[in-house]
Amino acid sequence: MLQTTGGSLDQRERQFRTILSSSFDMPGIARFVLGRHWQQANDEQRQDYVQLFTEYVLQTYSARLGGYSGETLAVTGERAAGQRDTVVTTRINRPAGAPVDASWRVRQGDDNRFRIIDVEVAGVSMTLTQRDEFSAVVQRYGIDGLNEVLRARTTKAAAAR
Amino acid sequence: MSKGDFMRRMTMAALGAALSVTLATATPALADFDTGWTAYERGDFATALKEWQPLAERGDRRAQFNLGVLYDQGKGVNRSDKLAAEWWQKAALNGSVLAQHNLGQSYIAGDGVPQDMAMAASWLQRAAVGGHAPAQYTLGKLHAYGMGVARSEAEALRWYVLSAERGNERAQYNLGKSYRDGSGAPKDLAEAAKWFRRAADAGYAKGQSALGQRYLKGEGVEKNLGEALYWTALAEAQDLDRAEEDRAEIKAQMAAADIEAVRKRLAERGVTLK
Numbered sequence: 001m002l003q004t005t006g007g008s009l010d011q012r013e014r015q016f017r018t019i020l021s022s023s024f025d026m027p028g029i030a031r032f033v034l035g036r037h038w039q040q041a042n043d044e045q046r047q048d049y050v051q052l053f054t055e056y057v058l059q060t061y062s063a064r065l066g067g068y069s070g071e072t073l074a075v076t077g078e079r080a081a082g083q084r085d086t087v088v089t090t091r092i093n094r095p096a097g098a099p100v101d102a103s104w105r106v107r108q109g110d111d112n113r114f115r116i117i118d119v120e121v122a123g124v125s126m127t128l129t130q131r132d133e134f135s136a137v138v139q140r141y142g143i144d145g146l147n148e149v150l151r152a153r154t155t156k157a158a159a160a161r
Numbered sequence: 162m163s164k165g166d167f168m169r170r171m172t173m174a175a176l177g178a179a180l181s182v183t184l185a186t187a188t189p190a191l192a193d194f195d196t197g198w199t200a201y202e203r204g205d206f207a208t209a210l211k212e213w214q215p216l217a218e219r220g221d222r223r224a225q226f227n228l229g230v231l232y233d234q235g236k237g238v239n240r241s242d243k244l245a246a247e248w249w250q251k252a253a254l255n256g257s258v259l260a261q262h263n264l265g266q267s268y269i270a271g272d273g274v275p276q277d278m279a280m281a282a283s284w285l286q287r288a289a290v291g292g293h294a295p296a297q298y299t300l301g302k303l304h305a306y307g308m309g310v311a312r313s314e315a316e317a318l319r320w321y322v323l324s325a326e327r328g329n330e331r332a333q334y335n336l337g338k339s340y341r342d343g344s345g346a347p348k349d350l351a352e353a354a355k356w357f358r359r360a361a362d363a364g365y366a367k368g369q370s371a372l373g374q375r376y377l378k379g380e381g382v383e384k385n386l387g388e389a390l391y392w393t394a395l396a397e398a399q400d401l402d403r404a405e406e407d408r409a410e411i412k413a414q415m416a417a418a419d420i421e422a423v424r425k426r427l428a429e430r431g432v433t434l435k
Contacts, residue, residue: 008202047402096207096237141278144306148299152269152281155295157259159230160223161198 017058025107025115026054032117033130037138037146045143052150057126059154061119081105085117194224201227206237217248225252226260233263233272242273253284261288262296269299269308278309289320297324298332305345314345325356333360334368341371341380354381361392370396370404377411386415390423390434398432408435 030053031038041049077089085107092100105118119126137146197212210231216224229248232241246267252260261284267274268281282303288296301320304313318339324332337356339346346352354375360368373393376385390411397404412420424434 012204043403050402097239137276141306141308145308148302148306148308149270149276152266152299153272155299156230156233156263156266157295159201159227160259161195 016061020058020061021054023116024057025109025117026050026057028115029057029117029127030054033127033134034138035131035135037135037143041143045147048147049143049150052147052154055154056150076101084108086114194221197224197227201236206231208237210237217251220251220255222252222255222257222260225249225255226257226263229260229263242267244273246273253287258288258291258293258296261285261291262293262299265296265299269303278303280309282309289323292327294324294327294329294332297321297327298329298335301332301335314339318345325359328363330360330363330365330368333357333363334365334371337368337371350375350381352381361395366396366399366401366404369393369399370401370407373404373407373411377407386411387419387423390415390420391426394423394427394434395430395432397435405435 027050030050033053034041034049038046073090073092075088076091079087079089081087085105088104088106090102090104092102094100100121103120104116105120106114107117108114117127134146137149141148193212193216197209197216200206200208200212210228213224213228213231217228225248229245229252231237232248233245234240238244246264249257249260249264249267253264264274265281265283265285265288266272268277268284270276274280282300285296285300285303289300297320301317301324303309304311304320305317306312310316318336321332321336321339325336333356336346337353337360338344340349340353340356342348354372357368357372357375361372362368369392373389373391373396374380375382376389376392378384382388390408393404393408393411397408420434427434
């Protein structure tokens with residue numbers, strides 16, 4: 001069971017972020033999500049994209065899952081999926097609000113480490129949803145445009161005094 | 162009671178009412194906002210919401226902006242991009258540059274509003290004119306790519322300059338690129354190196370890598386392999402893709418003693434030279 005406790009909001013989110021960042025196969029997910037457009041991108045665009053996508057995912061999930069103090073994540077099940085994947089189901093209990101059920105698709109990499117390659121929240125796959133959305137953006141505004149869209153999502157100003 | 166008396170009394174009553182409304186909103190308003198802020202910092206978003214909501218409804222732009230953030234991040238409320246954008250729109254109309262920036266970003270991303278680059282540019286322009294450095298930078302990008310505005314390298318550069326001077330490291334890096342490549346600005350290698358250095362000093366990985374390349378090639382600065390290795394290694398420590406290859410290439414050209422000197426300098430910053 002994973003629990004983020006104590007510390008400031010900022011610290012809790014950072015804590016969650018560290019956990020997420022070491023457990024996701026970000027470059028793999030990023031590339032999968034971009035699909036065939038990956039081939040059109042130059043080196044700098046690819047690098048910017050992977051970095052922005054990673055930031056986007058980390059920020060989204062650490063803010064959504066790590067913000068509450070006293071939040072707990074409990075593993076509720078595990079099953080094999082396809083040839084090489086395992087799906088771990090979890091329930092995130094929050095002191096306020098309904099619990100959130102999430103499934104994490106895990107794959108063993110060439111280095112034998114297990115990393116998360118997809119998340120399903122309420123039955124919706126993160127990677128498949130994003131793949132459709134990104135493709136529409138790239139067709140309209142190109143890779144640079146997609147990178148701007150991702151940056152727009154990750155660089156909103158935070159609450160201020 | 163004469164007509165004059167009546168008017169005088171009405172005026173007094175109106176003034177009194179206005180004054181009491183002012184006091185009622187002004188005095189607790191400050192306290193409420195701060196109570197909300199303290200709760201927010203604790204992670205008690207329900208209390209933050211309770212404190213800020215009435216203020217926001219009465220037109221307090223700081224509360225309106227923060228309420229937008231709560232909805233954007235689903236803190237104390239069910240996440241709603243739509244409500245986030247609505248509160249930011251209210252705060253933006255009330256002159257909050259933070260909200261103008263975030264609303265602009267929402268239009269770029271299509272978060273809670275239809276994706277609309279022209280609307281994005283128009284809100285970012287307001288925040289940019291208000292001196293918000295990240296908005297200035299993003300507006301520069303929209304001009305550079307012709308998103309929602311006419312494509313113009315010169316206009317992009319104008320906004321990068323303002324943003325860079327306000328310390329935005331991405332803008333500093335992009336300004337360096339413009340001077341290096343002569344895009345939107347006359348080619349000026351010394352000026353390019355100056356802006357790459359500003360971004361590098363701020364800890365921006367791409368700036369560090371670009372400055373390393375200036376030293377490697379002796380463009381805009383005197384060629385110096387030690388400096389090239391130093392800055393490239395700092396970028397590598399931040400996982401910048403190209404830095405690993407660049408670092409190996411630079412090291413291959415250096416004497417062992419010179420490499421050791423750089424290793425020592427990096428160690429002082431807690432970075433291990435690979």
